[in-house]
Structure formats: C-alpha cells, structure tokens
Amino acid sequence: MITATTPKPLLTLSGVCVFYGNFRAIDQIDIAVGAGEIVSIIGANGAGKTTLLKAIIGQADRVEGRICFAGAEILGSTTAAIVRSGIMLVPEGRRLFPSLTVEENLQLGWEVGRRGQIGFDDVFRLFPVLREQRRQRAGWLSGGQQQMVALGRALLANPRLLLCDEISLGLAPQVVAELYALIPAIKARGIGILIVEQDLERSLSVADRFYCLLEGRVSLAGRPAEVTHETVIRHYFGL
Numbered sequence: 676m677i678t679a680t681t682p683k684p685l686l687t688l689s690g691v692c693v694f695y696g697n698f699r700a701i702d703q704i705d706i707a708v709g710a711g712e713i714v715s716i717i718g719a720n721g722a723g724k725t726t727l728l729k730a731i732i733g734q735a736d737r738v739e740g741r742i743c744f745a746g747a748e749i750l751g752s753t754t755a756a757i758v759r760s761g762i763m764l765v766p767e768g769r770r771l772f773p774s775l776t777v778e779e780n781l782q783l784g785w786e787v788g789r790r791g792q793i794g795f796d797d798v799f800r801l802f803p804v805l806r807e808q809r810r811q812r813a814g815w816l817s818g819g820q821q822q823m824v825a826l827g828r829a830l831l832a833n834p835r836l837l838l839c840d841e842i843s844l845g846l847a848p849q850v851v852a853e854l855y856a857l858i859p860a861i862k863a864r865g866i867g868i869l870i871v872e873q874d875l876e877r878s879l880s881v882a883d884r885f886y887c888l889l890e891g892r893v894s895l896a897g898r899p900a901e902v903t904h905e906t907v908i909r910h911y912f913g914l
C-alpha cells in the first residue's frame with residue numbers, strides 16, 4: 676500500500692472505526708487533509724464514503740479512534756459545534772429546503788457557520804445564476820443550480836474544510852464540469868476540500884491526493900500522478 680501524508684494536516688483521522696450496530700462500516704482508517712488541499716475519497720457503492728463524512732461531521736452513531744481538526748479533538752462533539760469550528764458538509768442529494776428561496780437556503784449556511792471572509796457577494800460572484808434566481812424557490816431550480824445553492828450554502832458558513840458528497844450525482848456532464856471548474860477557486864481561499872465521488876476520472880483530475888476505500892478500509896492512497904489507472908481500478912474493485 677502506498678501511504679501519503681501532508682506536512683501540516685488540518686484534519687487527521689487516526690484508527691477510525693464506524694459501526695452500524697455490530698457492523699463495522701469503517702475499519703481502522705487513517706486519513707489527513709491539509710489546509711487548501713484537495714483530497715479525494717474514491718470507492719465503489721457501499722465502500723463507506725458517506726459513512727466516513729458522517730463520522731467527521733458528527734452524524735455517525737458509534738465512532739472509535741481519533742478525529743483531530745485544527746489541533747482539537749472533535750470526535751464526540753455535536754454537529755453544530757463541529758460546523759462552528761469550521762467544517763461544512765455538502766450532503767449527498769443536496770438537502771435543500773425546496774419551498775424556501777435560494778437566498779433563504781443560503782442564509783441557513785450563514786447562520787450556522789463562522790463569520791469570515793466569504794459573504795453573499797462572493798457566492799454570487801462564484802455562481803452568477805444564483806444572484807438572478809435569488810428570490811426563486813430552490814425546488815424550482817435545475818439540478819445543477821440546486822447543487823450550486825448547496826455549495827454556496829456551505830461556503831457561507833466560512834469553512835476551513837469542505838466535505839463534498841457526490842456533488843456530480845444525477846447532473847449532466849457539462850454541469851458537472853462547470854461545478855468542478857470552481858473547485859480551484861475554493862482551494863485558492865485556503866479551504867481544504869474532501870471530495871467523495873464514484874466518478875474516478877473526475878475526482879482524481881482535481882485531487883492533490885486520494886484515498887481509495889474498499890469495504891471500509893483504505894486499499895490505496897497517494898497522488899493521482901503517481902499511480903496508473905489500472906492500479907486504481909484494481910484497488911477500487913479489490914481485484
């Protein structure tokens with residue numbers, strides 16, 4: 676197994692296990708993300724990607740090990756406290772409030788997070804279409820625009836670390852390309868990004884480093900340029 680570390684990790688998971696009842700969905704995982712670093716978590720259906728993000732954000736029932744963020748242990752903290760400390764999740768399926776307007780959905784991120792450099796104008800600059808649609812009910816927007824609202828809402832919480840769960844799911848390739856094109860601008864603000872995707876190519880194309888999960892364990896880790904496609908496929912499917 677190739678291992679990879681960052682000099683000054685923002686987030687460190689050490690020996691993390693996550694359980695659903697007696698089932699161990701995540702088994703002894705070590706992962707690090709640095710400030711302004713893009714780290715991809717890849718893995719097939721059921722590999723444990725969403726479970727891992729839930730553990731970080733304080734939404735998993737039973738977690739063992741250590742989760743350190745910006746020098747503090749966060750395992751056992753409430754989700755609200757973790758968000759205030761600077762981690763924000765863009766959840767699988769977006770979870771917007773469809774009957775609230777775009778602006779009201781964005782406001783929610785602003786309210787739960789930290790005060791910082793990112794305000795509404797920054798989000799509207801990143802996603803100009805949201806400025807035009809700001810009084811529209813979120814449920815009326817296209818899937819891609821809804822994903823922009825979900826990302827914008829997360830950014831308004833002024834995170835130091837953004838967790839993105841399958842942001843490309845169900846979106847047209849062109850829309851996915853537009854969303855991914857914005858990732859470097861987020862990174863440039865010094866925000867660390869942990870990206871979960873099933874789409875290998877997409878995910879590895881933006882990542883500084885990656886971890887491949889297989890049945891709750893890290894089967895491969897490294898920098899995308901250091902590994903061949905064939906090696907990734909082998910560890911992705913456990914062949």
Ligand SMILES: Nc1ncnc2c1ncn2[C@@H]1O[C@H](COP(=O)(O)OP(=O)(O)OP(=O)(O)O)[C@@H](O)[C@H]1O
Pocket residue numbers: 695698700718719720721722723724725726727873
């Ligand atoms: N609420 C739950 N109760 C019991 N088992 C669960 C629960 N949620 C997930 N699991 C199991 O935990 C394992 C990891 O699931 P998880 O959703 O984290 O995978 P994933 O990598 O995000 O998959 P996908 O690509 O389909 O989103 C799977 O075996 C899944 O069946």
Ligand SMILES: [Mg+2]
Pocket residue numbers: 724725726767
């Ligand atoms: Mg998932």
